[in-house]
Amino acid sequence: MINLQNLSFWEKETFIRHIDHLIIGSGIVGLSTAIYLKQRDNTKKVTILERGFLPAGASTKNAGFSCIGSPSELLDDLKKADKKTVFDTVERRWKGLNNLNQLLFNSDIGYKSLGSHELFDEESKDIYENCISNLDELNGELKRITGVPKVYGIAKDVCSTYEFNVFNKAISHTVEGQIDTGKMMQALIRKARSLNVEILNGIEVYDIKGKELETNVGAFPFENLIICTNGFSKRFFPDLDVEPARAQVVVTSEIPNLKLKGIFHFDAGYYYFRNIGKRVLFGGGRNLDLKGENTEEMTTTSMIIDRLESILKEQIIPYADFKIEHQWAGTMGVGGTKAPIIQQIDKNIFCGIRLGGMGVAIGSLVGKELADLIIES
Numbered sequence: 001m002i003n004l005q006n007l008s009f010w011e012k013e014t015f016i017r018h019i020d021h022l023i024i025g026s027g028i029v030g031l032s033t034a035i036y037l038k039q040r041d042n043t044k045k046v047t048i049l050e051r052g053f054l055p056a057g058a059s060t061k062n063a064g065f066s067c068i069g070s071p072s073e074l075l076d077d078l079k080k081a082d083k084k085t086v087f088d089t090v091e092r093r094w095k096g097l098n099n100l101n102q103l104l105f106n107s108d109i110g111y112k113s114l115g116s117h118e119l120f121d122e123e124s125k126d127i128y129e130n131c132i133s134n135l136d137e138l139n140g141e142l143k144r145i146t147g148v149p150k151v152y153g154i155a156k157d158v159c160s161t162y163e164f165n166v167f168n169k170a171i172s173h174t175v176e177g178q179i180d181t182g183k184m185m186q187a188l189i190r191k192a193r194s195l196n197v198e199i200l201n202g203i204e205v206y207d208i209k210g211k212e213l214e215t216n217v218g219a220f221p222f223e224n225l226i227i228c229t230n231g232f233s234k235r236f237f238p239d240l241d242v243e244p245a246r247a248q249v250v251v252t253s254e255i256p257n258l259k260l261k262g263i264f265h266f267d268a269g270y271y272y273f274r275n276i277g278k279r280v281l282f283g284g285g286r287n288l289d290l291k292g293e294n295t296e297e298m299t300t301t302s303m304i305i306d307r308l309e310s311i312l313k314e315q316i317i318p319y320a321d322f323k324i325e326h327q328w329a330g331t332m333g334v335g336g337t338k339a340p341i342i343q344q345i346d347k348n349i350f351c352g353i354r355l356g357g358m359g360v361a362i363g364s365l366v367g368k369e370l371a372d373l374i375i376e377s
């Protein structure tokens with residue numbers, strides 16, 4: 001690949017120099033930050049450096065759940081954090097989803113408000129009972145946030161309607177839905193480009209050296225640097241509480257007699273599935289090997305993929321004849337708490353990272369808050 005030093009005067013002047021805001025990473029956060037920076041001040045030159053020919057992080061690889069939190073997750077969070085922190089996080093997710101809708105329109109991202117369900121089997125009976133006894137209180141908090149009177153409810157017929165095996169109880173969630181992840185990212189890229197944001201693909205940043213970035217194509221100068229590399233941020237911030245967490249996913253062949261519609265999760269959110277038309281997307285199983293999945297490697301492992309396939313066959317679509325036609329792995333950024341890190345690191349270095357498993361919900365809002373922080377600093 002040609003080194004930056006060997007570029008023409010024109011190339012350097014147009015693409016490399018005079019950049020007001022240089023962003024690393026073209027995931028949901030990098031693109032949203034760029035869009036909001038341009039919306040605030042269209043005269044500023046905003047450029048994104050992305051190592052992949054497409055965005056190569058979690059944003060194009062996720063399951064497309066637009067979620068704000070299941071009852072068991074919230075009850076679990078309430079054991080680790082105070083009530084205000086837990087429901088502030090839920091509120092942020094709710095605001096984030098509304099923000100995404102304002103930014104891109106639900107029609108452009110293939111949003112379907114099919115609701116979601118948390119599933120329970122005999123082994124998780126006690127967790128189910130605990131959720132049910134706290135449902136009124138949770139619904140009260142969720143009503144305050146969403147305005148919807150009864151967000152959670154007992155879903156009596158779900159397990160029999162969809163012919164699940166093993167699962168025998170379900171709690172419904174009325175305000176969650178699903179999006180088309182590809183369409184969302186394409187819409188974000190188009191919006192950014194329509195505002196004259198430059199996206200330079202195939203540039204991997206190795207390190208920050210003074211006012212320059214060390215990259216695979218040579219030294220890249222910057223004025224303001226904004227790091228939106230989520231689970232790949234350790235190389236820039238070894239001291240920040242952010243770790244890579246791999247997540248693996250499979251998608252089945254088309255199943256003509258598929259009954260499934262909507263999004264579902266179980267085992268404290270470690271497993272999740274949905275329909276994509278007549279196919280099933282199923283992901284998770286990170287808890288089978290938490291240590292091994294603490295990696296930036298974006299390859300699947302037979303241990304987890306085999307487990308996903310057998311759960312599909314035995315529990316989720318036992319009546320179906322299918323093949324696994326797609327499988328992939330993506331990298332989340334996680335840490336000790338569920339809040340993202342939106343921070344000024346140095347005089348002209350900022351970051352918006354650690355989106356956890358809810359980046360669809362909060363990603364565009366993180367971009368907005370990061371743009372505000374940069375402009376106000």
Ligand SMILES: Cc1cc2nc3c(=O)[nH]c(=O)nc-3n(C[C@H](O)[C@H](O)[C@H](O)COP(=O)(O)OP(=O)(O)OC[C@H]3O[C@@H](n4cnc5c(N)ncnc54)[C@H](O)[C@@H]3O)c2cc1C
Nearest residue numbers: 025027028029056057058059062063065205330358359360
């Ligand atoms: C399999 C899977 C399923 C998920 N399902 C859901 C879901 O259903 N709902 C939900 O809300 N969230 C889900 N998530 C989480 C969600 O996708 C993320 O929280 C969100 O996409 C994070 O966006 P981001 O922009 O912060 O990071 P990313 O999308 O990871 O973007 C970071 C970008 O930075 C680039 N980059 C990294 N390092 C460098 C470098 N050194 N130089 C140049 N470029 C670099 C990467 O290539 C990447 O494009 C899922 C994640 C995975 C992996």
